[in-house]
Amino acid sequence: MILIGELINSSRKPVAEAIAAQDVGFIQDLAKAQAAAGVDYLDVNCGTHIADEPKMLAWLTRIVQEVVDLPLCIDSPNPEALAAALQVHRGKALLNSISLEKQRFEQMIPIVSEYGCSVIGLCMDDRGMPEDETMALECAQMLVERLQQRGLPVEDIYLDPLVRPISTNSKYGTVFLQTVAAIRNRFSKVHITCGLSNISYGLPNRKHLNQAFLVMAMASGMDSAIVDPLDRKLMALVYAAEAILGKDEYCAGYISAQREGKLDS
Ligand code: THG
Secondary structure, three states, rough: EEEEEEEOOOOHHHHHHHHHHHHHHHHHHHHHHHHHHOEEEEEEEEEOOOOHHHHHHHHHHHHHHHHHOOOOEEEEEOOOHHHHHHHHOOOOOOOEEEEEHHHHHHHHHHHHHOOOOOOEOOOOOOOEEOOHHHHHHHHHHHHHHHHHHOOOOOEOOOOOOOOOOOOOOOOOOHHHHHHHHHHHOOOOEEEEOHHHHHHHHHOHHHHHHHHOOOOOOOHHOOOOEEEEOOOOOHHHHHHHHHOOOOHHHHHHHHHHHHHHOOOOO
16 A cells, blocks of 8 residues: 555644744654654645745645655645645655646646656546546546656556545445446556545544545555554554455565554554
């Protein structure tokens, strides 16, 4: 699994406050804690600071990479903010995100080419978010086709079928899982990711839903997710599910996780 740590996001109140106060230590501690938990990327998002998002996203990128040796998942719908952050980013970033919305696609593509990053493609177009797996698969296919046309290798494409809360429609869980399975059946090499915790929005004790959903989505072919890596149970389930799905030869990863104390609650 390619895990993306979600905690440096200004939709979380302590982070919004730290960004407003330019509290470098608070952000850097969050970066170090997530890196120690074993993620592959750290998401950085300061979408609530609209007025000076380019400056703030570049600042976040710089201070996070001062203390962790990880690539970042740069999370913004604003092309100027993405470009400003990519300018100071070291290594190969993951741009979060492009979509099939005409204006967004055309604005983002030159940035992806200029900085040679990987990219998350949201499965939606100018009609909005798909309501069923047929339309979601159509968006996925169109994204892969158009990104490849622009020279992006399939290994650099992360499709996000978009998780919606089951509290708003009880079908959203199965629609997502069927979409993942259909994408995986069609494209063996493309990455499939999502914002995992959207599934449980509006419900109590959300961690159980997030954990069950993660395992089911992995079984359907999802190979990446944006998660809270400080949820130890969730992280232990990633090791367990990878071993069960044959993604962990001789269960070596599971056994090392045990030795490193990562499987204790
Ligand atoms: N797809 C893609 N990118 C995304 C999302 C997605 N980026 C943002 C988001 N969704 C994923 N990241 C987060 C980060 C933090 C939280 C949830 C998702 C979080 N939420 C608190 C909660 O749910 O309890 C609410 C905030 C708070 O009040 O603390 O912490 O889907 N490509």
